[in-house]
Amino acid sequence: DQQVKQNSPSLSVQEGRISILNCDYTNSMFDYFLWYKKYPAEGPTFLISISSIKDKNEDGRFTVFLNKSAKHLSLHIVPSQPGDSAVYFCAASGVSGNTPLVFGKGTRLSVIA
């Protein structure tokens, strides 16, 4: 029973365009959401997070949107760059981060020059 779902295993986007990575969750107790980025042979690195009291958080080219009623969040990268090519994991936790993170299966983003 997957509590965090990333239904697209892969995504290809042209350089300069917008990349949109989606994530759905089923546990209504989740209130803190994170995106991690992973390059091959490296551990995941934290990218951006959002608390359930907000519906948007922006950091440079990266914006995370949260739709609590739909239990859906998305990561927007604009403009996409070849260096953004990686696997992106969505993660969630409950009680403002005081439970272990639950990760999705990841989406492999390829940004084509």
Place this chain on the structure above:
Amino acid sequence: GAGVSQSPSNKVTEKGKDVELRCDPISGHTALYWYRQSLGQGLEFLIYFQGNSAPDKSGLPSDRFSAERTGGSVSTLTIQRTQQEDSAVYLCASSLVFGNEQFFGPGTRLTVL
């Protein structure tokens, strides 16, 4: 070192043998987490430590898996009588306190023949 380190980076073992995986967290981080990523899967949470204590061991896949942490620092994950389904990348992460941003190590790729 500045980041989380794990050893060995790769481990090939025969079915039935025991293996020990080591994690050195970032100095001063009180929380430490173990995850594994099987082929085509997301990060599966295994266990976390607050200091030297592991409050929740329910994520460990079977009683062949155990973990300990000593001195609030280094942690070892031990898998006894390894099986082929144990083949995965085992990732360790640490955070300053539980619930904060987690910093991941590069992982140990375990292959059980």
